Amino acid sequence: MGTSFIIDIENLSYVYSNSGVKALSSLSVQSDMKSGILAILGPNGAGKTTLVNVMTTSMPLQTGKIKIFGYDIARNRDIIRSLIALCAQGLELDLLLSIKANLWSYGLIRGMKKETLKKRIDYLLELFQMKEKADRRVLQLSGGEMRRVQLMRTFLDETAKLLFIDEPTLGLDPLGRKVTWELIKEWVEKEHYFILTTNDMAEVERLSSEIVFLYKGQKLAETTVEEFKKQYAGRIKINIKTGNENSKACIRKWSSKNKVNVLHQSGHTFTLECKDILIFLDLLSEISRKGGEIEGLSLQQETLEDAFINLIEKMEGFHGNN
Amino acid sequence: MGIIEGFVYREFNLKRASLGTFLAQLINPVIYVVFFATSMSGLLASVEYRGQTYNYFIFVLPGLLTLQTFLVFPFVGSLVASDKRFGLIRTFFISKGTPSKYVLGKIIVEGAVVFVECFFMLAIGFLFSGFLPLISNLLLMSIMIGLAFLFWLSLGILFGLFVKGEVSRAAILTLTNLPVLFTSPMFYTLNEVPAWVSIGALINPLRYHVDSIRDAMFGILSPTTFIIVLVMSSLTLLISLLILKKASITP
Numbered sequence: 001m002g003t004s005f006i007i008d009i010e011n012l013s014y015v016y017s018n019s020g021v022k023a024l025s026s027l028s029v030q031s032d033m034k035s036g037i038l039a040i041l042g043p044n045g046a047g048k049t050t051l052v053n054v055m056t057t058s059m060p061l062q063t064g065k066i067k068i069f070g071y072d073i074a075r076n077r078d079i080i081r082s083l084i085a086l087c088a089q090g091l092e093l094d095l096l097l098s099i100k101a102n103l104w105s106y107g108l109i110r111g112m113k114k115e116t117l118k119k120r121i122d123y124l125l126e127l128f129q130m131k132e133k134a135d136r137r138v139l140q141l142s143g144g145e146m147r148r149v150q151l152m153r154t155f156l157d158e159t160a161k162l163l164f165i166d167e168p169t170l171g172l173d174p175l176g177r178k179v180t181w182e183l184i185k186e187w188v189e190k191e192h193y194f195i196l197t198t199n200d201m202a203e204v205e206r207l208s209s210e211i212v213f214l215y216k217g218q219k220l221a222e223t224t225v226e227e228f229k230k231q232y233a234g235r236i237k238i239n240i241k242t243g244n245e246n247s248k249a250c251i252r253k254w255s256s257k258n259k260v261n262v263l264h265q266s267g268h269t270f271t272l273e274c275k276d277i278l279i280f281l282d283l284l285s286e287i288s289r290k291g292g293e294i295e296g297l298s299l300q301q302e303t304l305e306d307a308f309i310n311l312i313e314k315m316e317g318f319h320g321n322n
Numbered sequence: 323m324g325i326i327e328g329f330v331y332r333e334f335n336l337k338r339a340s341l342g343t344f345l346a347q348l349i350n351p352v353i354y355v356v357f358f359a360t361s362m363s364g365l366l367a368s369v370e371y372r373g374q375t376y377n378y379f380i381f382v383l384p385g386l387l388t389l390q391t392f393l394v395f396p397f398v399g400s401l402v403a404s405d406k407r408f409g410l411i412r413t414f415f416i417s418k419g420t421p422s423k424y425v426l427g428k429i430i431v432e433g434a435v436v437f438v439e440c441f442f443m444l445a446i447g448f449l450f451s452g453f454l455p456l457i458s459n460l461l462l463m464s465i466m467i468g469l470a471f472l473f474w475l476s477l478g479i480l481f482g483l484f485v486k487g488e489v490s491r492a493a494i495l496t497l498t499n500l501p502v503l504f505t506s507p508m509f510y511t512l513n514e515v516p517a518w519v520s521i522g523a524l525i526n527p528l529r530y531h532v533d534s535i536r537d538a539m540f541g542i543l544s545p546t547t548f549i550i551v552l553v554m555s556s557l558t559l560l561i562s563l564l565i566l567k568k569a570s571i572t573p
Contacts, residue, residue, distance in 0.1 A: 056416055057416065058416065058570070058571050059570055059571075060570070078420075081415070081416050081417065081418070082417075082418055084416065085416075086412075086413070086416050088413075088573075090408070090573055091408060091409070092408060092412070092413050092573070093408070093410075094336065094408075094410065095408070096336055096339035096340060097332070097335050097336065101331075101332075101335045104328075105328050105329075105332035106414075106417070107328070108324050108327050108328025109325055109328035109329060109332075109414055109417050109418060109419040109423075110325075110417040110418055110419075111324055111417075137339070157417075
């Protein structure tokens with residue numbers, strides 16, 4: 001093995017032969033996945049699914065090198081396959097079979113012992129509250145229930161050390177989401193690793209501390225959620241509802257003087273944007289000094305979603321200008 | 323063993339899940355024998371085949387047995403295409419389910435169905451004609467049926483992997499099924515057919531399967547026919563396994 005990286009990708013490129021589209025371009029990612037969860041982010045067409053397909057050996061390796069747990073994907077495909085599990089975004093279930101039959105056949109195909117398999121199926125059916133429907137055909141389930149079955153199948157075999165989950169909680173109700181998040185955290189504690197591809201930024205903020213951001217097949221960032229937010233979403237928005245004309249005049253004057261961006265103004269309501277929260281204290285004391293009144297005040301820190309959008313807009317602007 | 327058991331369990335449960343299709347699969351061959359073979363033998367009392375005269379009913383019976391192996395081709399093609407389309411091939415192969423185990427699961431379950439079908443057909447044939455092949459011929463016949471089955475199953479896998487879309491598959495089957503069936507000696511001998519049909523028959527694998535099963539039943543199977551069928555089946559199976567191993571498994 002000889003490396004401490006869980007994921008070691010070196011100069012990975014992938015071109016779809018039928019369309020000629022270059023989905024990945026000289027991509028390199030080295031991660032020891034200390035937090036246990038790595039989220040692959042990026043806009044549609046960034047290459048996320050291609051990357052997961054190549055990493056899970058679903059598609060052949062064209063150029064570059066990938067090592068997972070130190071095993072070279074080109075030489076140790078079978079070992080890697082025995083260490084991973086995939087929960088794709090598509091259904092990927094036997095629709096005509098019952099939930100139990102789907103889980104049972106998959107467990108046997110993964111080489112699980114019947115005794116362990118039975119216990120795991122019972123546990124997961126209970127956990128995902130699907131026991132009553134265990135003998136129902138997958139075809140008869142709702143979209144959210146099908147997703148639960150897929151997740152149950154992904155979490156069936158505890159020998160899978162690296163789990164790839166595409167949009168983990170897509171279509172799940174709040175309870176299903178809670179169960180999934182708790183299960184992921186529980187497995188992380190047991191030294192399992194997760195690679196998530198998702199467009200749900202709230203989920204990423206909740207679960208991951210490490211992200212890889214892809215754009216047009218290239219890596220734009222490999223960092224933590226906090227660092228990413230700091231870099232691309234450091235701004236703070238303040239909404240102020242003024243009580244009189246004094247306050248309005250004061251805000252206008254103050255923002256112009258301090259070069260604070262007024263994002264929006266409608267009637268008595270202002271939305272200001274700034275990088276430093278302390279500067280707003282100055283505004284408030286200014287309003288107070290000038291006899292102004294404030295009826296409402298709220299602060300809003302930019303989220304990961306804002307960081308995502310900011311980075312995309314920056315890149316689109318960059319590409320647009322070139 | 324557990325992994326193969328997983329595939330067999332899945333295939334068997336898929337059969338159970340579509341019970342109507344499964345029953346039709348078992349009953350149709352019997353209906354063929356009862357209606358087609360008995361009616362045709364009323365029109366054609368006897369047929370001359372390789373210098374011997376046979377009752378038409380007995381002559382056509384191996385042809386109908388071969389037909390059961392041939393029908394595996396579109397059926398397996400459709401199963402494999404659906405497994406690929408719904409990402410199940412990917413799901414299994416990313417686990418410990420190798421291509422050979424996946425194919426073996428299909429061989430065991432579909433093979434069992436074909437053998438049950440053939441057993442029923444032979445039993446009905448015996449009831450209607452009183453004809454029962456020698457045990458040694460029956461064994462040889464079973465081997466030839468097995469080889470024909472493997473050939474069409476392997477071809478079905480390739481068909482399912484490469485022909486995307488139900489419309490394309492249906493179009494290809496419509497265009498090829500009847501020419502393949504009628505350029506084979508399934509229902510008649512090829513002695514009296516036009517030259518162009520004979521030429522078509524030379525490149526038709528079904529012809530060799532019908533010949534081999536019929537010859538085995540009558541105890542006149544030549545080593546050449548046996549080898550041709552053996553090589554055809556082994557090669558197709560090998561190619562389908564190799565391609566299954568190398569092909570992209572993304573849905």
